Amino acid sequence: MRLVIARCQVDYAGRLTAHLPMATRLLLIKADGSVSIHSDDRAYKPLNWMSPPCWLIEDGDIWTVQNKAGEKLVITIEERLHELKQDLGAEPGLVKDGVEAHLQELLAEHITTLGEGYSLIRREYPTAIGPVDILCRDASGSTVAVEIKRRGEIDGVEQLTRYLELLNRDPLLAPVQGVFAAQLIKPQARTLAEDRGIRCLTLDYDKLRGTESDEFRLF
Incomplete structure (x- = not known):
C-alpha cells in the first residue's frame, strides 16, 4: 500500500x-x-x-x-x-459474526427464500474488493448479488453498491441486480437501497432454521 x-x-x-x-x-x-x-x-x-x-x-x-x-x-x-x-502482507479475511455467517449458510441452502426459481451460483463469490456473500440467478437467469447483515444499515448498502458496480463491469455476469438481506433493516438503509434499485429482504432466522420462534411466549 x-x-x-x-x-x-x-x-x-x-x-x-x-x-x-x-x-x-x-x-x-x-x-x-x-x-x-x-x-x-x-x-x-x-x-x-x-x-x-x-x-x-x-x-x-x-x-x-x-x-x-x-x-x-x-x-x-x-x-x-x-x-x-508499506507491504501489508496476505489478508486473512473477515471473521463474521456467528449469526451473520449462519444466515448466509441458511439462505444459500434455502435460496428460493429470495423467490421462486432462484438458483445458487456460489457463496463468498470473490471480487477484487472482497467476497460477495451470495451470488445467484433468478428465475429469468439474471445474476443477483446478495449482501447479508444481521442489522441492515447504510454502510451495508454502500458495500453492496460497490460490489454491484464492480460485478456489472463483467460482461459474463452483467446485468447484476442487488438484494440487501438482514434480520432488521433500518428505515434509512431501506430508503437508500430502494433509491438505488436494490431490493430489501427481511430474514426470519428461526424460519430459515426450520424452527418456530418462541419469542414472547410463556411456555
Whole structure:
C-alpha cells in the first residue's frame, strides 16, 4: 500500500465529469491497483476513486488513472507533504459474526427464500474488493448479488453498491441486480437501497432454521 498526502486537484472524465479543486488530500494506492482520494471529513468514503482493473501513470506531478472503459482520474499535484509505502502482507479475511455467517449458510441452502426459481451460483463469490456473500440467478437467469447483515444499515448498502458496480463491469455476469438481506433493516438503509434499485429482504432466522420462534411466549 502507498499513502501520499499532497496538495492536489482531481479531474474525472467518464460517464460524467467532476472536479475537485486544489486542497490537501490523502491519495491511497493499493496493491490491487485501486486508487482513491480522501479528505479529512468523509469518514471512510473517498471523494473519488477508480476501482481495479485500472492502471496509474505518473508523469512528474501529473498522475493519470485509467481503466479499460476509458474513464480517467487526472491528479495534479502541487506539493507532496508526506509519502509512505508499506507491504501489508496476505489478508486473512473477515471473521463474521456467528449469526451473520449462519444466515448466509441458511439462505444459500434455502435460496428460493429470495423467490421462486432462484438458483445458487456460489457463496463468498470473490471480487477484487472482497467476497460477495451470495451470488445467484433468478428465475429469468439474471445474476443477483446478495449482501447479508444481521442489522441492515447504510454502510451495508454502500458495500453492496460497490460490489454491484464492480460485478456489472463483467460482461459474463452483467446485468447484476442487488438484494440487501438482514434480520432488521433500518428505515434509512431501506430508503437508500430502494433509491438505488436494490431490493430489501427481511430474514426470519428461526424460519430459515426450520424452527418456530418462541419469542414472547410463556411456555
